[in-house]
Amino acid sequence: MNSFSIRENKTLKEKYYYTTLDCGLRITVIPKDLPNSFAFVCCNFGGADIEYEHNGKRYELPAGTAHFLEHKMFECADGSDAFLEFERFGGNANAYTSFENTCYYFGCTDNFYENLDVLLRAVSEIHITDDSVAKERKIIEREIKMYEDLPSSIVNRNLSRALYHAHPTIYPISGTVETIANITKSTLEQAFAHFYAPTNLSLCVCGNINPEEIKAYAEKYFAKDSSSRPTTLFPDEPMKVAQSEISTSSVVASPLYSIGIKCPAFKNHDRDSFRKATAMRLAISLTFGRASDFYCQNYEKGLLNERFYAGYTNSRQSAHIVISGSGNEYKQVFDLVKFELEHRKKVFFSEEQLLREKKAAYAESITLFDSGEDLTSVAVSNAFYDFDEFDCIDILRDVTFDEVKDALCSIDLNNVALSIIKSNERKGIMQ
């Protein structure tokens, strides 16, 4: 008997119900009184899943397989499209793939259970043909080319290639035209069989919804499953960067740059790693945020502009700081960034500055609960971890001054790389 447990946060006036079915499917139900209801299904299979082990056997997939499969999952048994089914019931459906996972979802104002039926059927079956795979390959090639025409996407992709030697993050999530050429009907069927088992899926719904009814619907589509979850295999990744600089040219107004600093990766995505990541994020926003000395002084000198960004990203067995922007003075900014980090290791911020930064981060965290769609998309992937959205706010509050300082001091400036997109001489349009 799988009854629902309840988690509640009285300060935020929020709660949710959660359970795991016998088949292994995780379910989260978030009550929310807004006109739109949402349902997300998350498969723990993303761009980083290239080599993996399943039932004692090793497998390798072409880069872009998870994303390709995402494109094909809304294809129905009769060759029709689940989008049309959603439309019939007024569901607004979509899907996306990240390095970590693939999510399918819909939002609706009416006919929630009819739409849920369409969604659960779509993710629990696969119906593809050689022809439909070949046709989809052409569409995905267009999508890849579209991103290749976006310099802001290229500068960050190149940064990953500079920072990492072999980690799958060096490949775009959608793969490349070359890798997707190797994805066939059987590749997709194998990936579906291994990764789309209920033990590797989670379902999260948000709205005026009865949790017991959700359970009944889910049980219709997912039978008991004894297969183990595939284990993703990551190649050994040295701490040293693969290349210290990578440069290309494109149609840009002025050079785009992305500075990366490789950080130790966390083995697991758990509460402890989230706490460390929170400390690092606070350290980065104190140092390079909009109210920082660094940003304000260099903005006034004309070295930075509104496009400047600083953040920290940690994914599966990869972690790095990204500092990006645009302008001809990228070499100078690169040196200033390194200088500022060394300086802040010696002269750290005050308790008062950290409190202000935490206040700002708190406001940002609680507004997640303002959007049913955003909240559901975060909660559906958090279902795989040992912390939730409430913990994130508590961790933010509890992180200490010393933890934030330690995070900053741990940054190793020997592991820095610079990605640049220079302005093409023949930039602009030709008539």
Next chain:
Amino acid sequence: MKIVSKTLNEGVFLSSFKTDKFKSSLMTVSFALPLDVETASGYSLLTNLLSLSTADFPDMQTFSIIKDELYALGLDAYVQRRSEILLVTLEINTIADSFAFNGEKVLFRACELLGSAIFNPFLQNGVFPEKNVESEKKCLIEEIASAIENKPSFALKRARQILCEGEPFAVDAGGEIERVAELNGKELADFHRYIINNAPVYITYAGEAEQEYLEECIREHLHFEPRNYVLPKPTVHKKRDSILRVQESMEMEQSILILGFSLEMPKNARDRAILSVYDEIFGGSASSKLFMNVREKEGLCYYCSSYPSGRKNVLFVSCGLEPGFEEKATDAIYREVNAMKDGDFSENELENAKNSIIRSVRSIESSLGSLNGYMLGQALLDDSVSVEENLELVKSVTKDDVIALAKTVEPELEYILNAEDAE
């Protein structure tokens, strides 16, 4: 849906929606102006300066710190276009008072800061200081120039400029590099004085504040004197006799095709309802004819969508293509345009489209951004109707209405931004 609309003073309007379903609140203050190439650059640069500092917080760091103390207050200023109206908008996105520590009155303090940014910018001898002006000019010029990096939206902008040449619709709200470069602190102070004293003001608010408290915040910090105003009417696009074909090229991986059409000018709320149903069936959704046939059946592109304007008689279709497939895609899109004229869509498709629009209207209450956007859009219309009336209008749209509109859709522009290989 209970939107409270009030005229605070002649030419000063407030639309608000009280809701306790969010942990933040959003207020926008917009000044409406004619979209004019002579002035757009000045207003665009002015918004950058207004969000940079105030007389009380003259450097950007103290201004940023005070915003962080107010829970990372999102105080933003930007220009936006609504058909041929230019809006200079300043907005504050704050945490709701009930979620602040120690019972702080965040909205009141946020309005104070917003009022300071609007009425009391940092000036020296009555003009914006040269140092700030030059620094923001550099940033804005970079921003305008960087539009070239997003090829689909750049191509759409070029198509709009070409199809509507000489009309306000062709003007970019963000301004032009050459005009921005010529601006000085005095001209910007003049632009500022003009909006404060003359332009109609539209304030919108969605959040937990009671009307009385909201009006107190506005009375204290956002008081505008009465002003005479006339909102510019949208001009009618003059149809061309023949299709204009323009090709440009850029170093990139895929070509972008934009087709421009003229159609009957929407004259009232019912016409806009018919246009929205037409667009939903034709190219505005993932179940539309363009998506299902040009992308899914023909596999010609990753995206193929239509972009109508509720207040202008033009419509664009955009798609990204493998070079060499432009003609095939053009034919495929024209086939769908003609299918709409022939009424080649079922009553079921019509009902699905209407239901989809009705759901989006009902969904407005799901986000502060869409609530404020909707209230502003309605306030700007001189023939606006209530949400309920709007839903009734959508429900009343018939297949014949859609066909009648479809028959007025005529091709006028075939614009191709060709992919040119890197050398």
